[in-house]
Amino acid sequence: MTAPEHPTALTVLVLPGIGEIVPGDDLPDLIARAAEAGDVRPGDILAVTSKIVSKAEGRIRTAADREQAITDETVRVVATREHPGGVTRIVENRLGLVMAAAGVDASNTADGTVLLLPLDPDASAAAIRAAVEARIGAPVGVVITDTAGRAWREGQTDIAIGASGVRLLDDLRGGRDASGKLLEVTAPAVGDEIAAAADLVKGKSSGMPVAVIRGMARLLDAAAPGGRQLVRRAEEDMFYLGHREARAEGHAAGYAEGLAAGRAAAAGASENS
């Protein structure tokens, strides 16, 4: 395996012409028409904000049902933190993503409502890709993006939660660096980097939900796996639980063992006295 070619230029454009999305909208068709009108080209990658996918799918609940919606989306609670307004739950959700509030979000939604993540972002990406490719007659990639917090770092970045036709992990393991050395652990998460680049132009409050990334055609791969490729399996994660939660778990187990040992030691001492 040789080191892959890198482009010397990358362009990120917003795709105009996507209006407000409502439940039942044919999002693949809307994006395909905008792609054709917006001169999307062979090898382009479309980064689509998950929010419009969720809206088209009708993944909307009332704000009053927010806590129940989070519970419904949760596979496993990773950490919780109390604050004046309530409790923030960092959880692993249906999609394997570790996110605050399971990705349930109230920004850029109608008043009094919250939005859940798309049911199957890879399938949504595949449908959008098929519609765009049929309309422009050339291969493209599609990435579904969402905004996530991180451990250890302030602020949020956009990440790739689903994809079709594009490699999200650029596995260089086995390749060589510029000085010929083996790149043993290097696997750039290019899907997340594409989502991040797209966020720089899409923004959070701009009503521009789709970006076009031009210059990364080398990542196109019709058979590439989807968003799960960037999800670390929980059992391989060194941050499976929050610090406080893991400490509490250890404390309970240690206390029970200590209690038994203390009783046994005292009983032994008593017998020997």
Next chain:
Amino acid sequence: MTAPEHPTALTVLVLPGIGEIVPGDDLPDLIARAAEAGDVRPGDILAVTSKIVSKAEGRIRTAADREQAITDETVRVVATREHPGGVTRIVENRLGLVMAAAGVDASNTADGTVLLLPLDPDASAAAIRAAVEARIGAPVGVVITDTAGRAWREGQTDIAIGASGVRLLDDLRGGRDASGKLLEVTAPAVGDEIAAAADLVKGKSSGMPVAVIRGMARLLDAAAPGGRQLVRRAEEDMFYLGHREARAEGHAAGYAEGLAAGRAAAAGASENS
């Protein structure tokens, strides 16, 4: 505060003309000359791979001293994991960054050597910015980037570890979304997103250590704080320790408490018998 303007296009270019860097090189001058030759424009942001900063600073150790170099760079061990080749240490380093091996790296370095992170990436960014601005006669931003793994997600992304003249955190708290709702917790880590976009063109093995980001002039801010702006304070972090480490800490404390309680209970029972 109103929602900020977003560009409708972003371009990322590699800056040619930066050769192999060796200790003692005047990196600011080399980059400034390349910027002039490469048509860097007012408002551009230069993303500079930390590796060339480290090389210019002579932050090089022999591979045999790698473990000691990691120890020297470590402020706090966050998690460790044994593997067939040894032990990986995830630590908080001098710069507040939580990274595997404290950011000490053997890729793209001379055989038998490892590279430590720059001593003061913000100062390095300031020196590069001053040299570039003096040469092209216009304001630019500089971000120093490095590659980091993440909790919960596979692969690595590039992040901003130092900066000068550019805002790394785009604090939208207090702003409003497209539907007029307050954006309560939204603060995009645009510094990390710029680093990620730059990595897509710089790559890991391509000998292209500097990228130019065009279209983000709105983030230029001569008084912006540096890389620490994106570092979450350890005491505010829910993932202060790895799961196993936190569990062990809790287990030890719980065991000691349980042991004392068990002895006291047994002693009480013995006195009462």
